Amino acid sequence: MNTQANKPSFDVSSLVEGAASQFRGLNPKEPGQWPTLPKAVSWLATAAAVVVACWFALLSGATDELQAERDREPALKQDYTSKLGQAVNLGELRKQKLQVQEYVTQLEKQLPGKAEMDALLSDINQAGLGRGLQFELFRPGQVEIKDYYAELPIAIKVSGKYNDMGAFAADVANLSRIVTLHNLSIAPPSARDASGSLAMEATARTYRYLDDAEVAAQKKAAAEKAAKAAGAKK
Secondary structure, rough: OOHHOOOOOOOOHHHHHHHHOOOOOOOOOOOOHOOOOHHHHHHHHHHHHHHHHHHHHHHHHHHHHHHHHHHHHHHHHHHHHHHHHHOOOOEEEEHHHHHHHHHHHHHHHHHOHHHHHHHHHHHHHHHHHHHOOOOEEEOOOOEEEOEEEEEEEEEEEEEEEEHHHHHHHHHHOOOOEEEEEEEEEEEEOOOOOOOEEEEEEEEEEEEEEHHOOOOOOHHHHHHHHHHHHHHOOO
């Protein structure tokens, strides 16, 4: 019995030639009419291109994210160093905070309340009279409300000797409450003044803390301003 006659034989060259013949004369405008093998190869190539494009897109996004994190690294290191320094110096910072609070408290004690303003004005007046000065003008102006305090300007005009005016300015500076002198001007005695007294004009400014009603009004005005600004942005 001849066993070789029963073995199947494969002609590789015929298979290659048959496959190649399917790719000849393809019409790129009508891919639906292509043979099976070109269609399969085309689909595989398209799928591979889509996979490669998606891979590069994902890789590009990951690269951008990695670069963004690298760019953030110096800022994070600086922030870490800053917070570490604050943690190390926390005790010193708390000590400085207490010192600042004590200083603010001392300044607040130098600011009179609204009820004490009359006594302060009297002290300024007495400081001038005690130095022998003659008041020709002593006129408190309009109270100016600031963020944390109120300011009262006082227009003054006195006549007297130069040394007495200097002593008066020193006495005002040494009052228990804060009083400052601004816009000082000294004029020589007029020809009609036989005493030879100099004339000094200045604006004295004194300060007081805000009472509860003024603080409440200020907070209300700030809230209304913020609400109006927020409405304008919308």
